[in-house]
Amino acid sequence: MTGEAIAFYVLAAITLSAGTVVATSPNLMHSAVALIPALLGITGLYVLLNAEFVAGIQVLIYAGGITVLILFVIMLTEGGTGLHIRQRNEQAAVAAAVAAATAAVLVAVASRTPWAHGAGTLPSYTPGAIGQSFLGPNLPLFEGTSVVLLVALVGALLIARKEIRE
Amino acid sequence: MPWYVELLRAVVGTIIIFSGVAIVAAMLGVLLERKISGWIQSRIGPTHVGPRGVLQTVADTIKLLQKEHIVPRNADAVIFASAVVLVPLAALLDYVVLPFGTTRWGPLIFRDLNIGVLYFAATSSLIVLGILMAGWGSNNKYALLGGLRSAAQMVSYEIPIGLVLITIALLAGSLSTVTIVTMQAHLWFIVTQPVAFLIFLAAATAEVNRAPFDLVEAESELVAGYFSEYTGMRFALFQLGEYAEMFAMAALAVTLFLGGWRGPVLPSVVWFLIKLYALVFVFMWVRWTFPRFRIDQLLNFSWKCLIPLALLNLVATAYVVMVVQR
Incomplete structure (x- = not known):
């Protein structure tokens, strides 16, 4: 082993x-x-x-x-x-x-399942590639997620505020 | 290299980090703290054990080793005992990516990870878990309040620290601590990023729970906060974790802003230690000079002052790096 x-x-x-x-x-x-x-x-x-x-x-x-x-x-x-x-x-x-x-x-x-092996080797420094993919081909997905988070944040604020007013 | 050699290296590295941190950070740190607080308050500080009281903390450690472990009757024994391991462990993990100096064979560092700064942020964020577990496991209202305060405080102050780390990574073009030091060969980042340095110092003081941000263990309100119920060596391990984290934060500030190990004439490790202790002195000076904040002032300071400032600084730096310098 x-x-x-x-x-x-x-x-x-x-x-x-x-x-x-x-x-x-x-x-x-x-x-x-x-x-x-x-x-x-x-x-x-x-x-x-x-x-x-x-x-x-x-x-x-x-x-x-x-x-x-x-x-x-x-x-x-x-x-x-x-x-x-x-x-x-x-x-x-x-x-x-x-x-x-x-x-x-x-x-x-x-x-x-016959697992496919990808060609080539891993890059030694991945953060750069991850950032490029977030702001390049996956931009709509990335922005969509941030909108969802913003909605959650605003919603939480709304609920918390109501309790104070009562 | 075979895997068992790697494993052996990891074990030896852990022992070296632990004993180094226990002696340099915890023992010397506590002694310095007592001497400096004495000096600031016009007292002498410890004088009896050893020449000028140098061996006082050694004596204290031996005393603490002999003390009984007391577990409160209604405490959650498993969580109570495991919290003690988590706090110093998280603090010691920070030291893996800190470069202490340079030799003929390359920089003196345990692992030059290419995600070094991110790794530091991740491991130092684990400390709050240990504090929360200690606060809950003790089943004591003061400990619980200390744990709750620490969660609110450390989660708030992690954000400005993270933003400062991103700013510096942007400037250096890398997350590796060694590359960040190499990029400061001509100009230290404190010159180009003075605002980031001040934000980092303020947030780091809060992150390691030191006065004026020491609400987690405010003596006059919470006895000793989350570690009120701990005795003997368990108490000492919390102290070790706290001082280890303070020294790690100071070492990271040296690496990010003060050119790391760089300096003329003297060997690199000596330069690193000089800068490290200078920053540790600043931490202690602040602790014995400023009064404690209230919890709302503390959280407002982070969310309404430090975070917007750090964000603005990040945007300005990004603009200069990506637009002006291209």
């Missing part, structure tokens, strides 16, 4: 085990905190794929931004440290069957 393969399996194990905690933990705070190793494991996978820029953004936005937001919101809600939320209901068996079927289909698709 090469070092790269070992690194992949270690990172995948970290991501999956942390993800299991996120989904099954009865404590909201533990779920949110377990997101951190899960997201950092994915960062490691990006680094293995030589996508360093995406890895940096992943840590900055997801681990450093989104998780902080989630923790912040949980702290402002009711419920103490000892809070336990039920994670299963009577439909657990049905859900498990659906999940298993989906997993089987996904594995079958992934293993039967």
Whole structure:
């Protein structure tokens, strides 16, 4: 086994085990905190794929931004440290069957598809190319996303303002 | 190079960074802080341990190592214990991309990543997670308030720092810290970007939770903020993380604005340390001179003053680089 393969399996194990905690933990705070190793494991996978820029953004936005937001919101809600939320209901068996079927289909698709290998090598410095593609061929998509974010921002402001007036 | 050699190098590098930071930043930093605060307040500071009190922090560390770990009865034990690891870890990760000097074989740096500045921003943003976890896990109202304040503060002040980093990257044409230093061979960026330097210093002071922006651990209101409940070596690890982050911010300011390791006659590492300690002195001078802000003043200062200023500076720099100089 090469070092790269070992690194992949270690990172995948970290991501999956942390993800299991996120989904099954009865404590909201533990779920949110377990997101951190899960997201950092994915960062490691990006680094293995030589996508360093995406890895940096992943840590900055997801681990450093989104998780902080989630923790912040949980702290402002009711419920103490000892809070336990039920994670299963009577439909657990049905859900498990659906999940298993989906997993089987996904594995079958992934293993039967002949994955195409792109020609040439990766550029050593990707941020420039990513920027060019954002402001070149993908400009409408990029601007569309920023409009969506602006709408969300204005909407949030509107909702927050209403509460003050009452 | 086989992978196990790489792994060994990483382990050795981690040990070197950890011990270097623990001695240079944490121990020496705390001693300097006490001596400088004493000097500013017309006191003498520590004098008893070692010649002129030099060994005081060594004695403090040994004392803290012997203390008992106390976990509050209603604390969330898992989160309480893991927060201690996250804060110093995030601070130590910053040092991977900082160039300390240059040798005949190239610059003295652990990894010259081509996303260096972005990497620094990403790793330093992880500290707030540790602070939030400590604040929640302690199950103490003062710790929780400290954690909440820190989240609001650090998220706000990350934006001006990010904008300044983009401005400098634009000027240097690269995100690599070594290239940024090389680009300052003739002129330091502090000369062309004085506004960015001031924004960075103000935002960095807030980002490392130091006075006048130390609401996270305001002694008169919150006991010690998020680490109120921590004892012994866990307390010391938070201190280590805090001082390591302050030194990392100062080192980044040296790299971005003060020409990094460059300077005449003296060896490059010595120049780097001189500039680093000069900036650390500025941080301490500010801490013992200014009174603490209120939380609303603090957030207004970032959103209404620093961010618009940094944005304007970025646009002006982009105009000069892309239009005037072409």
